[in-house]
Amino acid sequence: MLLQLLVNGIVLGSIIALAAIGLSMVYGILKFANFAHGDFLTFGAYLAFVFNVVFGFYFILACAVSVILTAMVGVGCDYAIWRPMRMKNANRVTLIIISIGMALFIRNLIIFMWGADIKRYALPVKRGIEFGTIIITQNQIVEIVVAVACMLLVHYILKKTFIGKAMRALADDIDLAKVSGIDVDRVIRYTWVVGMALASVSGILYGLLANINPNMGWFLLLPMFAATILGGIGNPYGAMAGGIMIGLAQELSTAILPPEYKMAVAFAILIIVLLLRPQGIMGTS
Amino acid sequence: MMIEYLITILLIASIYAIFALGLNLEWGFTGLVNFGHVAFLAIGAYTTVLLSLHGVPLFVSVLVGVALAGAFGALLGIPTLKLREDYLAIVTIGFAEIIRLFLLNEEWLTGGPMGVCGYPRPFEDIITGDYNLFMLSVVLSILILCYFMLEKLIKSPWGRVLKSIREDEDVPVSLGKNVFVYKIQSLVLGSMLAGLAGSLLAFYLQYINPRNFMPIETFYAWIAVVLGGSGNNKGTVLGAVILFCFFSATRFTQEYVPLHPTQMGALRIMLIGLLLILFMMYRPEGLFGKKEELML
Amino acid sequence: MLKLIDVVSGYTDVDIIKGVSIEVGKDEIVTIIGPNGSGKSTLMKTIFGLVKLRSGKIMFRDKDISRLRTDRIVQAGMGYVPQERNVFPSLTVLENLEMGAFIQRDRFEEGLEEVFTIFPELKNKRTQKVGTMSGGEQKMVAVGRALILMPALLLLDEPSSGLSPKLRDVLFNKIVEINELGTSLLVVEQNAKMALSVSHRGYVLETGKKRFEGEAKRLLENEEVKRLYLGG
Numbered sequence: 039m040l041l042q043l044l045v046n047g048i049v050l051g052s053i054i055a056l057a058a059i060g061l062s063m064v065y066g067i068l069k070f071a072n073f074a075h076g077d078f079l080t081f082g083a084y085l086a087f088v089f090n091v092v093f094g095f096y097f098i099l100a101c102a103v104s105v106i107l108t109a110m111v112g113v114g115c116d117y118a119i120w121r122p123m124r125m126k127n128a129n130r131v132t133l134i135i136i137s138i139g140m141a142l143f144i145r146n147l148i149i150f151m152w153g154a155d156i157k158r159y160a161l162p163v164k165r166g167i168e169f170g171t172i173i174i175t176q177n178q179i180v181e182i183v184v185a186v187a188c189m190l191l192v193h194y195i196l197k198k199t200f201i202g203k204a205m206r207a208l209a210d211d212i213d214l215a216k217v218s219g220i221d222v223d224r225v226i227r228y229t230w231v232v233g234m235a236l237a238s239v240s241g242i243l244y245g246l247l248a249n250i251n252p253n254m255g256w257f258l259l260l261p262m263f264a265a266t267i268l269g270g271i272g273n274p275y276g277a278m279a280g281g282i283m284i285g286l287a288q289e290l291s292t293a294i295l296p297p298e299y300k301m302a303v304a305f306a307i308l309i310i311v312l313l314l315r316p317q318g319i320m321g322t323s
Numbered sequence: 324m325m326i327e328y329l330i331t332i333l334l335i336a337s338i339y340a341i342f343a344l345g346l347n348l349e350w351g352f353t354g355l356v357n358f359g360h361v362a363f364l365a366i367g368a369y370t371t372v373l374l375s376l377h378g379v380p381l382f383v384s385v386l387v388g389v390a391l392a393g394a395f396g397a398l399l400g401i402p403t404l405k406l407r408e409d410y411l412a413i414v415t416i417g418f419a420e421i422i423r424l425f426l427l428n429e430e431w432l433t434g435g436p437m438g439v440c441g442y443p444r445p446f447e448d449i450i451t452g453d454y455n456l457f458m459l460s461v462v463l464s465i466l467i468l469c470y471f472m473l474e475k476l477i478k479s480p481w482g483r484v485l486k487s488i489r490e491d492e493d494v495p496v497s498l499g500k501n502v503f504v505y506k507i508q509s510l511v512l513g514s515m516l517a518g519l520a521g522s523l524l525a526f527y528l529q530y531i532n533p534r535n536f537m538p539i540e541t542f543y544a545w546i547a548v549v550l551g552g553s554g555n556n557k558g559t560v561l562g563a564v565i566l567f568c569f570f571s572a573t574r575f576t577q578e579y580v581p582l583h584p585t586q587m588g589a590l591r592i593m594l595i596g597l598l599l600i601l602f603m604m605y606r607p608e609g610l611f612g613k614k615e616e617l618m619l
Numbered sequence: 620m621l622k623l624i625d626v627v628s629g630y631t632d633v634d635i636i637k638g639v640s641i642e643v644g645k646d647e648i649v650t651i652i653g654p655n656g657s658g659k660s661t662l663m664k665t666i667f668g669l670v671k672l673r674s675g676k677i678m679f680r681d682k683d684i685s686r687l688r689t690d691r692i693v694q695a696g697m698g699y700v701p702q703e704r705n706v707f708p709s710l711t712v713l714e715n716l717e718m719g720a721f722i723q724r725d726r727f728e729e730g731l732e733e734v735f736t737i738f739p740e741l742k743n744k745r746t747q748k749v750g751t752m753s754g755g756e757q758k759m760v761a762v763g764r765a766l767i768l769m770p771a772l773l774l775l776d777e778p779s780s781g782l783s784p785k786l787r788d789v790l791f792n793k794i795v796e797i798n799e800l801g802t803s804l805l806v807v808e809q810n811a812k813m814a815l816s817v818s819h820r821g822y823v824l825e826t827g828k829k830r831f832e833g834e835a836k837r838l839l840e841n842e843e844v845k846r847l848y849l850g851g
Contacts, residue, residue, distance in 0.1 A: 071409040073416075123604065131356055131408050132603050135549070138358070138542060139599030142592050149589035200717070200724065203710065207718045210707040217667070217701060218764060219693030220721040256538075260420065263413045298428045305417040312410050313402060 042172045043289045049178045049247065051285020052185030057240035057258060058265035058277035059192055060233025066209040066272015067229055068120065070133035074140035075237060076255030076262060077148075082108045082238025083245040083254060084148050084157075091160045105238045112234030113227050115140070120230075121223060141256070149252045157250040177246045188239055189278050192232065196274060201228050209272040261288065261304040268311050270318030279320065283307075330455050332571045333564075337462045338523045340563035341469055342540075343547040344556060345516030350545075351554035352477060353509040354489030355404070356412040359419030360517055360544050362399075363392040365426060365536035367518025368525040369433060372442045381445050385522045392518025393511045395422075400510040404503060419538060426533045438532025445526065462523055466560070469516060473556055476512075485509055489554070539592065546595050549602050552612020561611060569594075620645045620803050621666070621772055626675035628665040634673065635661045637827040643772065644819075648794065648804045650835065652811035652848055653824035659807040660702065662824065663776050666805075667699045668692050680771065694722050698765035702776040705761035708750030712741055715749050715760050719767035730767040737796055738763055755786040759793075766797065773797065775806045779813065791817045811848050815839050823848060 061075045082104050089100035119140075123133060166173040196202040204225045208215045216222050237255075244254055265284045269276020287307060288300040295303070311318065342364060349355040371388035375381050403414050426433045433439070450457045476482050484505050487495045496502055525531050547566050551558025573591055577584065608614045621643040629635040635658045643649045651659050664670040666677060668689040677685045684692055693699075698719075707715050716734060720727035735742045738759045744752070749760050758778065765773055778794070779787045787810065795817050798804055808814035815821050815835045823831035823844060831844055838844050 071413060073412075119600065119604065131412075132607065134356065134409060134412055135545070136600050136603045138545070139596040139603070142539070142542060142596030142599070144596075146589040146592040146596065150586050150593060153583075154585055154589075203714050203717060204721065206710055207707045207714075210709050211704055214701065214704060214707065215718070216689050217669070217693075217699050218718050218721065219690045219768075220718060221690060260413075260417050267410075267413075296428065299424060301417075302421050302424060305421055308417060309402065309414060312406055312414065316406075316410070 039171070040290070040293065041170075043293060044286065045172055045174055045178070047286035047289030048282060049181050049285070050289055051282035052182055052189075053240050053243050053247065053281075054258060054261050054265050054285050055278045055281025056185055056188055056236045056243070057255075058262045058269070058281045059189075059274045060236045061262050062266040062269065062271055062277035063205065063209065063229050063274055064233050065266060067205070067212060067226060068124070068133070070130050070137070071263065073134060073137040073259065074144060075137075075233075076257070076259035077141045077144040078108060078112065078234055078237040079241035079244065079255035079258060080148060080252060081111070081144055081241070081255075082234075083241035083250050084152060085238070086242045087157050087159060087245065087250050088152070091157070097159060097161055101239070101242050104242060105235045108238035109231045109235045112230040112237075116227055116230050121226075145252055145256060154252055159245060159250070161246075181243045181247060184239065184243060188236060192236070192274055192278075195232065201225065205229050205232075257301070260301055260308070261285075264304040264308040264311070267308060267316070268318050270320045273318070273320050276318055276320035280318070327453075327455070328571070330453070330459050332567055334455060334459045334462060334527060336564045336567035337459070337466045338520050338527060339543060339547065339567065340560045341462075341466055341523070342517055342520035343544040343559045343563045344469055344473060345513035345520070346541075346544040347548045347551075347554065347556060347559040348473060348485075348516070349509055349513040351548055351552075351559070352482065352489060353485045353506060354408075355506060355510060356408045357415050357510070357513070358412045358538075358541055359399070359415030359417070359422075360513070361536050361538060361540040362419040362422040363396060363514040363517035364521040364524065364540060365422055365533075366395050367392045367521025368531050368535075369426065369439070369521075370518075371522040372439050372525045372531060373432070376439070376442050381443060385519070388522045389515050389518040392521065393515040396511040396514030397507060399514075400507045404506045404510065416538065416541075419536075419541065423533050423536055426536065434532070436533060438530060438535075440530035442525070442529075444529070458527060465519070465523070469519075470556055470560065477556070481505070481508075486554075542595070542599070546599055548609075549599060549607075550609050552609030553607075555609070555612050558609055558611035562609070566595075620647070620680060621805065622676075622678040623662075623666065624676045624678070626662070626665060626677065627673040628661065628670050628675075629673065630661075630670065635827050636665060638675070639824070639827070639829055640675075641822050641829070641832075643803055643805050645771075646798065646801070646803055647820060648798050648806065648818040650806045650808055650811075650814040650818040650821045651824055652808055652814065652821060653830070654848070655809075656826070657824040658827040659824055660776055661827075663699070663774050663805070663807050667697065667774060690722065693768070693770075696768075696771040697774065698768070698770035698772070699774045700761050700765045700776060700778065702780055706749045706757050706764070709748060711746050711748055712752075712760055713745040715764050716767050719764035723768055726768055730769050733769060733800065734763040734766055737766070737793055737800070754781045755783070755789075758782060758786075758790065762793070762797075766802070770802060772803045772805065775804060777807055777809055779808060779810045787813060812839070815849075 057079055061072060064072050085104035085107055086100045089095045089103050090097050119136060164176040166175040196206055204220055208225050212222060241255060261284045265280035266277055268283060269280030284304050288303050291300060291303040346357060346360050349357045367388040370391045371384045374384035374387055399418050403411055427436055484495055484500055488502055488505060492502055543566060547562035548559050550565060551562030570591060573587060577587055602609060623639060623641045625638050625640055626636055627634055627638055639662060653659055661670055665672060668687055672685050676683060679695060684695060707718060716731060717727060720730060741759055741763060749757055778790055782790060791813055794804060806814055815838055818835040821835045821838045822829055831838060
């Protein structure tokens, strides 16, 4: 029983982790909490649905299209909203409120276009595979594999590519980056691309795991923030670890708490971290 | 028919105006980023309704509802008001969701997803004429009372300290003010106003369930405050009125527009989101606020 | 190389720099000294486009850079090392240096060689995370990062701050070395005596205005300057 929860926890945790990476990077560089991040997750899930179910694309192709489009929308938002606000030196709270506006807009755009009912991808339902006392579905295996692949990709980008190193530099000190001659706006755009692409993948995986509904991303927002803060804001590796931990905590908690209160677990962890060690377990004071 | 409709709009707008005034005190005057305001709406509503169903006199039920909302405000505030604004935003939104989860799941107390109905409304048996008209007069009186009370508070020394906290926390700290206590007081009072609005909302709706207390309600209050100009009570009330006139107007046009009600609902909130973005980007002082008063 | 003409600038309503004209010639080391609050750092930030110019002109290599954005100024051939927070702590030495070459990555290898010539101590520490290094080593990385594109002019804001006396000596020797390799330097320093001793010319700034100027040697010998700024 516990082992099954462990598996479920890792699956959920990897989804939270992917979403939290983008959230954490944007938070660390642009210095604000993007409350719309969850809804971009939903957006990615729905785009994949539209191309897969409505337009009849192969699922993988639909996912690719969704990732690219979501990333483009993310960059578009930077041009239209975030960059003008940076130039005005907008206050952190202003940005948060704007992101709430975006969250409301995106979520309801989705409802407007595709309705509020539950949807699923056009994929055959496969039986789970039994490993002793635990059952793992094919979807769950795909999820973990994709999530790990994405995390490795992020690691590669951050450590080996020039733009990735620049992202880390900006997370360290954006003013020094400017002074060094780094094209800060360009690096920020790439950060949005990576963050939004990951959000889209995370949304698709979550849609595979559960179902597709307009609130799916919003309901993951609290766990995402918890993972981000737990791992240290601006630390993508922390976000990965934090996500897995939150996922595990949420699933394992169902052994003693009613499953409806899973979100309360994330909330409790969030509060504890903020009160005791706000820089997170992997952050530096 | 038209009159009936107008009364309904004014009634709901006034209730939300009280709700928004509470938020205005917290955000507009004290600078607290409270994204969980709806939690106190719910606490006020459910407490009043459940107590009255157990025979507690209505007036007392309302008072307890208000007090409990305030108490929960303190409960939320004590560990969290020391946090940075973005952390506070995240935590308050979590708090409201936890409260909603509680209401949804603890059926033995709250009726779960089915909610509560069949509770008494003030003076129901006595009023023979238009009950809604009566409710409107009650709510308007309460709104006016709250408005003047808040205006007085804001102009008092207490209110001035709040404003200085909003502007730059370091200043009142350096003057020896216990900023934390002031913040708590602001949050408690704001939550009490939300609780009061909650009780009134329960009376108006005659049936409450957790779906009435989704996060969007908090952001209705936010758009009213932002629209009216943060830190401007008159603006907040006007903002609430404008908001609900807009909602009703869209319901009117529903017949002429080939859209499903769900779509209309979604379109409405899309517009709210857009307004929030546009106002914060281009006119943060709102329609009636003053640019100099801004701390953004 | 660099010419400031009647520069006025400040942060909020107050003017910090109240009409300053200075020059840095090709192959020169020029030092600006002065008491705390005289505006030395602000002047440097104004040159580099971090503080807005209110009036006056800044000419660099015969180009008017008064309104230029910071990254353009770097492109034009100027480097800047802030006093504090001048490295990327979670990046390695090599990565820090790479960041300095963001605008012209094809010149990185060349610049790297020159930086390692000046700071051979960094050669074996390429993959070390800069945040784990000592203050002196971090300073070297900071200067190295600004030098990587072999700028014509390097601005150093209080380079000796936070360094032990021995390291200060090393630093000022390196400044001479950098100059000999063809970079002009404008240095703002608290440690007036040491800085002037390696400079060609100097300026004394006080409350946002030029108080003394001239050959470094002359300033060092000037009785008033000695009494007021060089500790008698």
